[in-house]
Amino acid sequence: MFRAHAIYDQGAPVNGVLQEWTDYVVEFETELTEADKKQILDDYRKVLKPLRRNVFLLNFRNFVGHTNFCGQSYTVSSDKMSEKEILNMNRFISSRIALLPYYDHNPVRSYWAEKADEEAYRLHQWHLLREALCREWEGAPLGDWWRLIDRDPHHRIENEVVNSPIWSVRTVNPDTLEVIAQHPGTWVPIPKSSGLSLTAIAGKLMMQGQAYFPATALERINRLTFDTAENRMMKLILSQSVEITEWMADRLSKDKDSIHGKSAIREENKKMQDELTELLMSGWVQETAELHSIPRASTVLQRKAGYRQWYSFYQHWLLGGKFPMPDEWIRTLVDTRDIAKIYEYWCFFMVADIVERIWGSPSEIKRIEGWDESGLLTQGLQMDFAAPNRMLSVYYNKCFVGGQQSYSQNYSPDISVESEGRWHHFDAKFKFQQSPNGVKAAKKEDIDKMHAYRDAIRNTETVWVLYPDSVSSSLRFHSVNGSSSYDAGVGSIALSPNNGAGLTGVIEELFSI
Incomplete structure (x- = not known):
């Protein structure tokens, strides 16, 4: 209003x-x-x-x-990060989420949890569709890949037997003549003055001295059709994509929250609906029937440009809601646009990405749960990496229980990395303090929190504050032993989409194989 x-x-x-x-x-x-x-x-x-x-x-x-x-x-x-950097963070998170593996939910779920998962599932699908349609999928937006299909849609030659007027029949064979002889109802009488009465076929079609000639004949013809299993697959994907935008439009119409960019989401969703509906009106799609079974072995879906990208998207899309990702992540990305949380998620994927470059792809990714410092149940992720004779795990929201993994109370750093029984923790803080000459640094209270992690969580070697700074490559580390290496102590690292060298250097030194 x-x-x-x-x-x-x-x-x-x-x-x-x-x-x-x-x-x-x-x-x-x-x-x-x-x-x-x-x-x-x-x-x-x-x-x-x-x-x-x-x-x-x-x-x-x-x-x-x-x-x-x-x-x-x-x-x-935000004065801490440019709009372009924030967009890059969102895109990086989205790309990493799309690569997470399939996750089977526990079949024993309460009613409310099932409903919550259903919404999270749909939100994830909508988010992935938005990224693929409005941004890119495998190098270009899905709409561009569809226009590539439009230039040369898959087709097949269909062999069909039709009953044609005799004057238009192009091929005659013994089967044609046999069918004519067996169906006198298709014959018509011809006058003796007609030239047709002198033909061999009229001479054979005689009844009571009257000559007859067939009015129609069956013939086998070949025609081009776009009604293929691959095109039915494309129609199914489009139809389900339209349905998810309709669901989002309905969800937004019922949402009473007038803030948090809902008007922008409505506009974006409307553009997605319009584009998908236009794609669905392609002439060859209109000729296509409904799909009964997915042609998984189709070389067209696996190799042909356009089809391959849409089919790849659909495979990820189907599994979207079952990734081992805490449901709150997708709600934050779609609904709240909470920059502090987005920065936290982005920092986790940055740490995981750097580790992956050193150690190779993770051998396992799974959800974890625990109780945080406030006594609230939290969900997180665990990514395991394997090298010969050595294991390493990267955690998001790992909870260290008081009296067990922690000497005192529960602690839950944003990001924790464990290798050979030793821990290193990273906490993402979307804030900093600034000196009169413009130099940025982690806030004192955040450094103090790192000391608490270092002292309380058993077997902890280093702890780090990650804070946004696109200009300075500032890295500070206070070693417990006065050493110049990152052996044990508390540090801070400036980290933004345009400034990742400091974090990369620390992780390479801490976790190189």
Whole structure:
């Protein structure tokens, strides 16, 4: 609902662009009734607090992206990272999620968990479809791959027996003559004056002195058809893709949360629907029937450009909701755009990616659960890597239980790496402190938290704060033994999509085979 308003930052009006984690004053131009005030607070409960009468405090917290507030569009940006870097983080996370292996859920699930998983499954499918359709899949958007199919859709020659008028029959064989002889109902009488009465076939088709000639004859013809199993497969994928965008449109229409970029998601989903519907109207698709079984052995689906990319996407898409990924991840990526959480996920995949370059592909990836420092049940991931005579594991949200893996209480670092019984922890913090001359560094309270991890979690050697800084390659490490190597101690690493050298160097030194 449109409500005329002005947004101020320290008394100065703001137009269009806002910052995350910044307090703004919103003043509505007209006096609000109690009902109006209640409605506004209900619509924007996550970001708005009342101050007086028609004046409110607005803070988008960790949300970054395009959003709508009271009928007006705004962009919420971050001074810690550019919009391009944030986009690159999202794309990197999405690409890594798409490569995670299939995960079988425990069949014994409660009703609410099944419903939650169903939504997470669909959200993941929608997210993967958006990435493939609006960004790219194997080098180009899916729409481009479809237009490549459109130029030369797969077809086959179909052999068909049809009953044609006798004048249009192009081939006659003994079978044709046998069918004519057996079906006198197709004969028509001909006058003796007609030249047809002198033909051999008229001489054979005689009844009571009257000559007859066949009006129709069966013939076998070849015709081109696009109704192939491969094209039926493409039609199925398109139809199911349209269905998931319809589900998202319905979900968004029922969502009362007026913030967190839902208007931008609606627009994007509408564009996806329109494009998929247009693809579905391709002439050769209209000729195609419904699919009854997937042609898994088809060389067209496996090799032909366009078909191969769509079929590859569909295989990932089917497994999308069953990746070993905590359901909250996909909700964060699609729904909340929580930049601090996205940075945390991205840091995990960056650590895993660097380890994978050293150790090769993980031998196993699985979900883990545990109790965090607040006593809440959390879900995470474990990626195991194997080398001759040595194992290494990378964890997200690994919980160290107090009195067991921890000397005191429960601790749950964002990222933990274990090799030969020794632990190294990385905590992602989307914040920093800045000196008067502009030098950025990890905040003191975050370094203090690293000391707690180092002292409390058994067999811990190093702990690190990861913080966003695109300019400086700053890396600080405080060794317990005064050593110049990363043997034991507390450190901080500047890390952003344009600045990953520091993390790469640390991991290479700590975990090289």
